[in-house]
Amino acid sequence: MINYPEAYKQYYLLRMKQREGNADYSNTYAAEKALFDIINSCTTLEAFKDKIGNTNEEVAMALVTDEQNIRLRHYEEIKETVKAACCRRILDKVKQCKNVSELVTMVNEEQNLSNIEITTDTIYPFADMLFLENMEIWEQAEVPAAYKERYAAYANEERANIEQAYAAIEKEMNNWQPGWKFNFEKIDEERHRRLLPYPNEVIAAQKQTTQQILNK
């Protein structure tokens, strides 16, 4: 004859022990402990059912909180602010969720929003210096006078290429976020800046040249 209350006590004890002493999962441990304390105080499953309330759901909320805190620390450490913002939003909203169903919907919605934010958090085509380099070569190359006019025309073609590249990215990004415009200030934000292997003065000059071409 199986002693169900004892068997479930053992199960909830194991769940609690899994998180014991793990600072990363302190909320989950506390929620699991609350659950275990309830069943440990019951002699029948009926009594457990009466007392459990939403403690089981609170375990799910605590687990989401702990995992998002782990993610948040990671993204803060590597200064991935867009991804960190998603963790903060989820953490802000966890407590407002009345049940697991709402929790799952909220997390999915925030992750969907985050995916859009990550997609639109781009500094392309600035990151690709090719057009600017080509333009400089056509403009600055020391060549005989006979070629000057032709090279100036090539430089203008590169200017047009730059305008087209920025227009194309705006069109593409507007598919994901209506009203999206290229933001030059983003270039200096660390998550983007660290990927550009150029000195600050180069970035500043290229930014200025691009803005002049785009009249921005």
Add this chain to the structure above:
Amino acid sequence: MPVDKTIVDAMLGTFRNMLQDCRDKNLSGDDLDAMAAVLARMEQLGIEMDDTGAYSGMLVQEGLFMKFSDHYSKLLSVAAQEAGSVNAGVYDEAADKQLLQNTLHAYRDAVKRIKENKTQVKEMMGNHAADADVLFKDKIIMDAIEPLVALGESGVSYPEFLSQLIEKGLDKALEGPVVTGESLQYLLDAAKATAANPYSIKKEEEKLALHKKLAAASLVNVADNLQFQLGCEKIEWTYEPGARKWNKIKQGWEKTLFWLDEWVTAYCSFAPFIEPWAAAKDPKEAVKESQDCVPGKLRTWEKINYRYFELSAGDLFHHPSFAWDAAHHWMYWSQEYVEFLVNEVLPVCIPFQQPGANLIAVAEMMHTDNRKINPNIDQPSVRYAVFFDSYFGKDEFVKRYGRAEKVKSNAAAWTGVSF
């Protein structure tokens, strides 16, 4: 005009099947209605819109994939709860057995779906169906699920079953095996065979090492998913700036070599009759432009690279990316030709100057003697074929993609870099 039907079908096919599957199982309720409404919205947008990019953007903006999946999960969850509450309010042996059976059914269903997916993949792969056995790491998932099903069938109660899952670490095994050590080893071997740069190899080495470390810390040799995922992100984050700088400097010396070759070859007597000038409207004029203008372009390029990295045109060739490409046979030119270009042509490639007759003579001779091209230019492909065959079978690479043509060059093989 609507979005191309084949694209809409590809994007919505899975969702249509999921909805139909729920209807076939006679599921009903608000969530099923909501799934149908979301799918109808996706179909409607496919008809109203004409641009594929705008269409997929709108699906994400409106959160339609997410909403559909959300209602689908809730529908299945409610159905599972209903199936498990035959004797609602009473917890006895019958209810316990029912709960256990529901859980085991879900696992068996998962095994079935994995097997079906693999079969579908194999069908799509046609003649190369055997590749799925190499790439599709379903065994490790089965290895995790099968003992679990066996445990459930051993006569234990539901709480005992759940307890043993934890004690034996099987709960973690179910969370973790999306990425396996085998698949990471495959990616590392592929990175080594490609040998694009040291970063691409280092990243895969560290991911595999991380996976091994996390798996070793687990009862059932399964890496913690979250730790592994974040660890991989950190590895990518760490190496990406270096990889980008590496590639940009590589672009610096590649373009420099390209122009040095163009310039000195433009002075060879046969220049108007070979590519790229022969293809020009007026080959002689095109040759003249190369002679007159390449030094100016090259020196502007040098200024750009100096501004970026404080490296002169000559310094670019001392960057490790150059030695790496030479050692891994990525170089198009032969060593003797590159040494000629860098040591002898580069110093005199100055605006409004010409190469000396001796340099032109050497360039003509190297061209005529067929000594300009790296004789081992096929080696990256050969190297990759060895890796490919080690996974997919002897000579499989050549059978599928053909043998890389051995270049006809009288140049000696690269032995090292000496600038």
